[in-house]
Amino acid sequence: MLRRQARLRREYLYRKTIEDKQKSIQDKKNRIKKSLENNTTIHGDLQKKALHYQKKLEWEDEGPEAAVKIGGESGGTFANSQDDEYRYAGVEDPKIVITTSRDPSSRLKQFVKEVRLIFPNAQRMNRGNYEMKQLISACRANDVTDFIIVHEHRGVPDGLVICHLPYGPTAYFNLSDVVMRHDIPDIGTMSEQYPHLIFHNFKSTLGDRVTSILKYLFPVPKEDSKRVITFANHDDYISFRHHTYKKRDNQIELDEVGPRFQLKLYQIKLGTLDAINSADTEWVLRPFMNTTVKRRFLSDADGWDQE
Known part of the structure; x- marks a missing residue:
């Protein structure tokens, strides 16, 4: 039981680390996209990799992932491990x-x-x-x-x-x-x-x-x-x-x-x-x-x- 709990905890932390990295990259892409749409200067921290992220933006669209968005001020964020914390809510009564x-x-x-x-x-x-x-x-x-x-x-x-x-x-x-x-x-x-x-x-x-x-x-x-x-x-x-x-x-x-x-x-x-x-x-x-x-x-x- 203890080994299983430790393994599940490690898997949870690993997923969260990957999500944090993806969230950071997506945030940079959104900032570049916003600067291009508003015709404003790209922030200095993003200028070195602006072309790299811009090429990726050309191939990205909403796709099926839009269905799993949760509300937010900037149009929503993708469902993540925080949602897994309450994945059985409403299905099983809390104890x-x-x-x-x-x-x-x-x-x-x-x-x-x-x-x-x-x-x-x-x-x-x-x-x-x-x-x-x-x-x-x-x-x-x-x-x-x-x-x-x-x-x-x-x-x-x-x-x-x-x-x-x-x-x-x-x-x-x-x-x-x-x-x-x-x-x-x-x-x-x-x-x-x-x-x-x-x-x-x-x-x-x-x-x-x-x-x-x-x-x-x-x-x-x-x-x-x-x-x-x-x-x-x-x-x-x-x-x-x-x-x-x-x-x-x-x-x-x-x-x-x-x-x-x-x-x-x-x-x-x-x-x-x-x-x-x-x-x-x-x-x-x-x-x-x-x-x-x-x-x-x-x-x-x-x-x-x-x-």
């Missing part, structure tokens, strides 16, 4: 394990119980003294698709880590303004139906990436499901809301189920938690980004800042 940091407080335990009810097919596991490698290995052996850890600071939940298995990515979120179910007056009952999902204001490439990470934690709902979960992005803070609805006199009435909280993404790693030190960083929120008040990374296409 999620949720745990906490070591020695959790009673409030964190209560919050994790409520988080488990949010995700269908989720299981809560006591952390104990297990190391991260042991936990991830056990999850892989049992075909777990996502591993979630909730952190706290002095009894207040303040962090959420979502690790997609078997290869990643791993997304890190700050957790704030947590209001648990028992803190909401006149709270509705918790439905076990598969929820419909609403994603608001995730318009950039990074926004699409975060949408995939969150969306595929949930199985495909049935049409008659009365349960709705909302992720609304405002100034890069993702508000989580959980409701059930019913129709009365041709009107829709919403009942909040809870809990409610806010997420703020600060890092995405291209790997799992057991090998996080050797994993590449796909995106990270850096200190200088906090000074750009007008920037919106999840809603603005210019906010995608890859490593």
Whole structure:
């Protein structure tokens, strides 16, 4: 089993390396093509190989590859190994394990119980003294698709880590303004139906990436499901809301189920938690980004800042 996992991981990294090289070459071709179409000066870094790339452009066309394009500002990018991370999404229901940091407080335990009810097919596991490698290995052996850890600071939940298995990515979120179910007056009952999902204001490439990470934690709902979960992005803070609805006199009435909280993404790693030190960083929120008040990374296409 360990040899097979190592081999699959090597194959995945090899495919990704080849894709990165092809992406770099295609980007240079697109820049040259754009300069020729607009009759502008070709960038100095591209002038030496401009004729070489221009000859290749003459023989290239959309071809059948256009059918596998995914949306983007420049007309789309070809499907790659990032898409393989979620290739079974929608075909098989996700299987999620949720745990906490070591020695959790009673409030964190209560919050994790409520988080488990949010995700269908989720299981809560006591952390104990297990190391991260042991936990991830056990999850892989049992075909777990996502591993979630909730952190706290002095009894207040303040962090959420979502690790997609078997290869990643791993997304890190700050957790704030947590209001648990028992803190909401006149709270509705918790439905076990598969929820419909609403994603608001995730318009950039990074926004699409975060949408995939969150969306595929949930199985495909049935049409008659009365349960709705909302992720609304405002100034890069993702508000989580959980409701059930019913129709009365041709009107829709919403009942909040809870809990409610806010997420703020600060890092995405291209790997799992057991090998996080050797994993590449796909995106990270850096200190200088906090000074750009007008920037919106999840809603603005210019906010995608890859490593």
